[in-house]
Amino acid sequence: MKKKISANSVPAVALALFLALSAFTGRSSALQVGFYNRKCGFVDVEAIVRTVVSFRLAKDPTLVAALLRLQFHDCFVNGCDASILLDGPSSEKTAGANGSVRGYELIDTIKSILESICPGVISCADIIVMATRDAVELAKGGRYAVQTGRLDGKTSLASNVNLPSPSVSVSQVLSAFAKKGLTATDTVLLLGGHTVGITHCSFIMDRLYNFRGTGKPDPTMNPALVNTLRLRCSRTSSVDNAVNLDQNATSALIVDSLFYKQVVARRGILQIDQQLALDPLTKSTVAALANATNFVTRFGSAMVKLGAIHSGLPGEIRRNCRVINKR
Known part of the structure; x- marks a missing residue:
């Protein structure tokens, strides 16, 4: 019917x-x-x-x-x-x-x-x-x-x-994607989808306050960003607020390469996103995409794959x- x-x-x-x-x-x-x-x-x-x-x-x-x-x-x-x-x-x-x-x-x-x-x-x-x-x-x-x-x-x-969770290492995420037939470049491109993504404070509290039990924020995160995010993700808040993975308000809902510029500037929200720009296995790809003019074409190809x-x-x-x- x-x-x-x-x-x-x-x-x-x-x-x-x-x-x-x-x-x-x-x-x-x-x-x-x-x-x-x-x-x-x-x-x-x-x-x-x-x-x-x-x-x-x-x-x-x-x-x-x-x-x-x-x-x-x-x-x-x-x-x-x-x-x-x-x-x-x-x-x-x-x-x-x-x-x-x-x-x-x-x-x-x-x-x-x-x-x-x-x-x-x-x-x-x-x-x-x-x-x-x-x-x-x-x-x-x-x-x-x-x-x-x-x-x-x-x-x-x-x-x-x-x-793969947001806190896995770069080698772990590359291994998980490789099992699906995806290359390291495919992985970096697909994670670029975070350019329009969001997370919640509960997933990044450790990076803001007690990274790996040190009692301090993640040293790889830009200090100014730490201070900004602490205002939204207070330890005393009872609300698990949403956080844009692209902290540029003008591009948070646009699929573009600014995500890579942000992680290069140590403004990655998720640990895995930031590590992409720092790990030798992926940093050169991230740096290239941060200045690329063909990101949308390459992202589309990765989505097809x-x-x-x-x-x-x-x-x-x-x-x-x-x-x-x-x-």
């Missing part, structure tokens, strides 16, 4: 452009750019996704960071199979590392609209990747061509979630992104 499209979900005028008869064709086993061309008649699937993302981002620009994190947390576990979207008492959503992941409702909205127009064709996994690409573009991060044709996974277990991670396990096209299909 087709789901009804809420009039409040996206602008009515935009929807009218896309309501057309759909047609189904077979699914290729390989990812490809433009996979959904003609899969739904004359409906432009990627344009629908972009319309919904644009509408939502106009109301909440922090969704750019949320979607980047959603894709990373999905792809890094069982590959890009939307396993993070599945509900359940022990699903990936319940893992501690995914406790503050957002963007599920946006993916649900897009899926509902696409199912109404072209049922059983567009995977939830592809929606995550397309929506993230559109969010990056709308945040001035350039548009990159995404490959599509993924299937949705049928397994989602919190016990499978093993993401992240999106190509797969588990090889059997999949399906879920009708509802939160549950596997009933047989």
